[in-house]
Amino acid sequence: PEKFEKEEWKEIKESTTDPESGYYVKDERTKQFAYSFHAATDEKGFVLGAIVTPGNVHDSHVLQPLVERVIQNVQKPIA
Numbered sequence: 730p731e732k733f734e735k736e737e738w739k740e741i742k743e744s745t746t747d748p749e750s751g752y753y754v755k756d757e758r759t760k761q762f763a764y765s766f767h768a769a770t771d772e773k774g775f776v777l778g779a780i781v782t783p784g785n786v787h788d789s790h791v792l793q794p795l796v797e798r799v800i801q802n803v804q805k806p807i808a
Contacts, residue, residue: 742762744762747762749783750762750763750764750783750784751763751764751765751782751783751784751785751786752784752785753765753784753785754785761784762784763783763784764781764782764783764784765781765782765783765784765786765788765791766779766780766781767779767780767781767782767788767791767795768795769795769796769798769799769806777799777802777803777806778795778798778799778802778803779795780794780795780798
């Protein structure tokens with residue numbers, strides 16, 4: 730019962746100049762506010778669709794919306 734009574738809190742870092750950006754941590758020394766550019770391309774490298782997200786959004790959260798955007802705008806991808 731005591732372990733459920735502990736208060737947990739999480740510090741959220743927010744940029745004062747660009748609050749829409751996300752706090753990106755690459756390694757111990759590389760920490761910054763940034764954006765990520767997620768793109769889907771064809772076999773020749775042409776961009777079929779793209780989504781820009783805050784830097785702290787993981788790629789796995791963007792894959793499905795990006796594929797749906799490509800299907801809507803171009804066609805169903807082969808792979």
